[in-house]
Amino acid sequence: MCWFKVRNNTDSHAIFDVVRGATKRIIPNDNSAEGTQSNGLTSFDSDGFTSGDANITNGSGRNYVSWNWKAGGTASTNSNGSVSASVSASTTSGFSVVKYTNPGSGSPFTVGHGLGAAPKCIFVKNLASQNWGVWHTGLGFGKYLQLNTTVAEGAANLVTATSSTTFSTYYDHHTSGAELVAYCFAPVKGFSKFGVYYGDGSADGPFIYTGFKPGLIILKRAGNAGNNWNMIDSKRNPHNDVDKILFPSSADADVTTTVADINSTGFKIRLTSSGWNHNQDKFIYLAFAEEPLVSSNEVPATAR
Secondary structure, three states: OEEEEEOOOOOOOEEEEOOOEEEEEEOOOOOOOOEEOOOOEEEEEOOEEEEOOOHHHHOOOOOEEEEEOOOOOOOEEEOOOOEOEEEEEEOOOOEEEEEEEOOOOOOOEEEEOOOOOOOOEEEEEEOOOOOOEEEEOOOOOOEEEOOOOOOOOEEOOOOOEEOOOEEEEOHHHOOOOOEEEEEEEOOOOOOEEEEEEEOOOOOOOOEEEOOOOEEEEEEEEOOOOOOOOEEEEOOOOOOOOEEEEEOOOOOOOOEEEEEEEEEOOEEEEOOOOHHHHOOOOEEEEEEEEOOOOEOOOOOEOOOO
16 A cells, blocks of 8 residues: 655645555545546556656655555455455555445444454545544544544444454445445554553653654544644654654645654654644554564564
């Protein structure tokens, strides 16, 4: 799965994945239906990806960032759930792309995710026009956020249970017969962590321990409307202070303001902004390592 954003222009974000096909785009900051972008991401390759000349991925004079997750290559049918799904999954990275159809009855129904461990975060998009849904372990089952908006957490049957093989959802959250894609994330020691922290309202803010140096952090204030999702990473910010922010819920270009430090074992919040550090409020986060510390058998990787 590849997620693109032009940094010096207000074009929308774009997500492509191997299950839906290289030229099929969905937009994180928008509720619009899946569309075909023939000159965006044109192929998934054995060692990366190939882009065309579309403004969303490769326009003249534009600067880009892309965040990329390795799943399991070509999709296969997963029948672990009560509905079958097309799944590309990697148990090593704890990431899968899952495409399935809402059966319109039999709630709750279950969908296989292929991870071999219970996911702690799931992004869901109806491939017709509808808001994104994000379930995160820090919200609890039956709660969700919307990736493309700034609303607070709300009650919905987006994800009501998870197991090592499936997640449960209700048909009434989407229209009968709707095609959906879910991006499922399970924590992998030394590579990814999905948790919560609580703001303290101080410029010397909380330190969030991950056990590795994060390469990408996505976070959102959970309980209050009006605050964007935030994305920071170690490629736009190779050194502290971390001051380059993009918003999954907005098409804005890079915003420059000091927000955090990224350290060898986590990240530290460094401002009082309500979208990062409102006193006593809960924030959910996803963190992925710059250099994974362990391999699939939990043996420490070679130090670099």
